[in-house]
Amino acid sequence: MKRLDRDKLITAVGAPVLAVLAALVLTSLIILISGKDPFRAYQVMIEFGTTDRSAVYIVNKSTMFFLSALAVAIGFRMNLFNIGVDGQYRIAAFFAAAVGGALSLPGLIQIPLIILVAMGVGAIWAGIAGVLRTTRGVSEVITTIMLNSIAGAVIGYYLTAGRLGEKDGNLTHTPNIPESSHIFMFGTSVGDINGFVVFAVLAGFLYWFVLNRTRFGFDLRSVGRSETAAAASGVDVKRMIVTSMVLSGAVAGLVGMPTLLGESYNYGTDFPLGVGFTGIAIALLGRNHPVGIALGALLWAFLERTGTQLEFEGYDQKIVEVIKGIIVLCVVIAYEVVRRWALRDQQRRVGEELARAGSNDKAEVGA
Amino acid sequence: MRRVTKIAAAGVATAALAFTSAACSSDDSGSSDKGVGLAFDVGGRSDASFNESAARGYDKAKKEFDIGGKELTARDGETEADREQRLTSLAEAGYNPVIGVGFAYGKSVNKVAKDFPDTTFAVIDEASQAENVAGITFAEHEGSYLAGVAAALKSKSGNVGFIGGVHNNLIKKFEAGFVQGVKDTKPDVKVDVKYLYESDLKGFQDPLRAKGIAEGMLDSGSDVIYSAAGLSGTGSIEAVAAQDGAWAIGVDSDQYRDKALADYKDSILTSVVKNVDVAVYDLIKSVQDGEPLTGDHTFTLKDDGVSLAASGGFIDDIQGDIDAAKKKISDGEITVSDTP
Numbered sequence: 159m160k161r162l163d164r165d166k167l168i169t170a171v172g173a174p175v176l177a178v179l180a181a182l183v184l185t186s187l188i189i190l191i192s193g194k195d196p197f198r199a200y201q202v203m204i205e206f207g208t209t210d211r212s213a214v215y216i217v218n219k220s221t222m223f224f225l226s227a228l229a230v231a232i233g234f235r236m237n238l239f240n241i242g243v244d245g246q247y248r249i250a251a252f253f254a255a256a257v258g259g260a261l262s263l264p265g266l267i268q269i270p271l272i273i274l275v276a277m278g279v280g281a282i283w284a285g286i287a288g289v290l291r292t293t294r295g296v297s298e299v300i301t302t303i304m305l306n307s308i309a310g311a312v313i314g315y316y317l318t319a320g321r322l323g324e325k326d327g328n329l330t331h332t333p334n335i336p337e338s339s340h341i342f343m344f345g346t347s348v349g350d351i352n353g354f355v356v357f358a359v360l361a362g363f364l365y366w367f368v369l370n371r372t373r374f375g376f377d378l379r380s381v382g383r384s385e386t387a388a389a390a391s392g393v394d395v396k397r398m399i400v401t402s403m404v405l406s407g408a409v410a411g412l413v414g415m416p417t418l419l420g421e422s423y424n425y426g427t428d429f430p431l432g433v434g435f436t437g438i439a440i441a442l443l444g445r446n447h448p449v450g451i452a453l454g455a456l457l458w459a460f461l462e463r464t465g466t467q468l469e470f471e472g473y474d475q476k477i478v479e480v481i482k483g484i485i486v487l488c489v490v491i492a493y494e495v496v497r498r499w500a501l502r503d504q505q506r507r508v509g510e511e512l513a514r515a516g517s518n519d520k521a522e523v524g525a
Numbered sequence: 526m527r528r529v530t531k532i533a534a535a536g537v538a539t540a541a542l543a544f545t546s547a548a549c550s551s552d553d554s555g556s557s558d559k560g561v562g563l564a565f566d567v568g569g570r571s572d573a574s575f576n577e578s579a580a581r582g583y584d585k586a587k588k589e590f591d592i593g594g595k596e597l598t599a600r601d602g603e604t605e606a607d608r609e610q611r612l613t614s615l616a617e618a619g620y621n622p623v624i625g626v627g628f629a630y631g632k633s634v635n636k637v638a639k640d641f642p643d644t645t646f647a648v649i650d651e652a653s654q655a656e657n658v659a660g661i662t663f664a665e666h667e668g669s670y671l672a673g674v675a676a677a678l679k680s681k682s683g684n685v686g687f688i689g690g691v692h693n694n695l696i697k698k699f700e701a702g703f704v705q706g707v708k709d710t711k712p713d714v715k716v717d718v719k720y721l722y723e724s725d726l727k728g729f730q731d732p733l734r735a736k737g738i739a740e741g742m743l744d745s746g747s748d749v750i751y752s753a754a755g756l757s758g759t760g761s762i763e764a765v766a767a768q769d770g771a772w773a774i775g776v777d778s779d780q781y782r783d784k785a786l787a788d789y790k791d792s793i794l795t796s797v798v799k800n801v802d803v804a805v806y807d808l809i810k811s812v813q814d815g816e817p818l819t820g821d822h823t824f825t826l827k828d829d830g831v832s833l834a835a836s837g838g839f840i841d842d843i844q845g846d847i848d849a850a851k852k853k854i855s856d857g858e859i860t861v862s863d864t865p
Contacts, residue, residue, distance in 0.1 A: 215606060318723045329693070421604065422605065427691075462607075465600070467614065470595065470597065
């Protein structure tokens, strides 16, 4: 048993360390080729990324990334590839914003209502893919990608003046939600930390608890490992697929909430796009574990924050995109390399032990 | 396993920090009057259109006044916080003026300007809402009017088309001017108006969709197509170039001279040029002269803020009519409406 833990430790620590080291070496090479000093770039990133104002930005930005990665991770644990988090969070935020802008209830009622609408819409949108997968056998990879475009079209249709939107200069957005529905903020001297971070932490805890401490979580993970084995042990696989897509979509619905409730107060043509795809990378990086995802989200926010500063110091800000891409690639490769190494190591040891046992047997027979 | 993953994750973070902080060495950072801070919209300096025009004015001013400058570019999928950060970085480092290129910076410029009362800010295509902000807008409708005149005179079929990138107030100004220009010149010419997207900003970078719509217009008889759609316009120009006798009208920069469009330049009748460079240069000059521009400024046809390009010589034969229309607008004889 101890032996096994050591192996797992090597896989778990070895792989990410290897990946980050490899990413740093490769990035340094790329910066060197472009004729700049890589160490100076890292220094700029560290110095700027650790200022108080950066810390506030990083916490706020990573809240969004964390929720998005969590939504993706639910699917991953189940062996479902939900590429549709992007469409799910946008359509969820849009309808939540429309409902929030139309009502003016006390905040204590309206904030939960807005959040529930978002989770509901996200769940329905993802659920479509789940139902199509179980009833018609359509791959969720295809449907979720297509549903992303459809979400964009639906939002585009309703987000016009006279339907659910209103004009504001060159932008169109839903009516602002009332002030009572603004989320609480943790004020600091250099900016406010979005109160939604509390909900994100809570969501992370619930994710861990449900997956690891409940019957449902066990079923979900077992379907992810092997559908046939799970079915044989009495798990309703089809129901699990729909349920986990719905859950994934509900969490995706939360992604837009920090922005809606704490920053923009409406859904407009300037609402952030593409966070759902960032979530896929972070879920991979964090190995679907809430703590890993949280660290990945913080790292991503740190890179986003320092990208602008790198450009300021004369580096191309695309360097940051290169770093991100290399890290994800390295993580995937490193896990595979370390896993194979550990497997070989284990086989070798088992072989040795068997050989030793065999020679003992012979010795006994001989005696 | 769970505990182990936690330790692993912590390991990643420490390793990353250790590795990077070990790499620290040199340093430098200063402040005060460094020159111009320019924040581009998505697409950046070399978008062959809007941003590039701003960059031209910036380059000219930098050279002429022998000052420094810093250019930063927007990424895809930004939030207000990102734009605010970019402008704050520039102002904090001592750049003056700080210019946001594009209406995306409308809110953030006006907000950040309040934190830096001694710095002059400017935003292109959006109004000013703070004391030290210059809101620079253009009379796109006046330039488009001239394009309408040219289209009406050059059309043989009596049908012309307008393709807008996004159905917002800015692009509606182009439509309004163009339609009025056509109707004032030849009332019986029909104008087919289409927008790529109702509100989605990707309408400015979807050449395929523009190409499809342009092909549809050509099929239904239009022979001059004016696209006000940023990068998408390249798609409709491509479609027009494939049909003999059809003309495309470009936008923002003189697209006849655009290297990326060199294959199609013989089909580009003219372009409605938005002289963002003139505006950017004027703003930098005003700061250099110690009398910074603030408040709203509209650059019109009269002061060459917008103009109609004559490159290629395709409109030489009708230049007289265009000059006459331009004079009428400048003299106030014709008022071009900015809403359709």
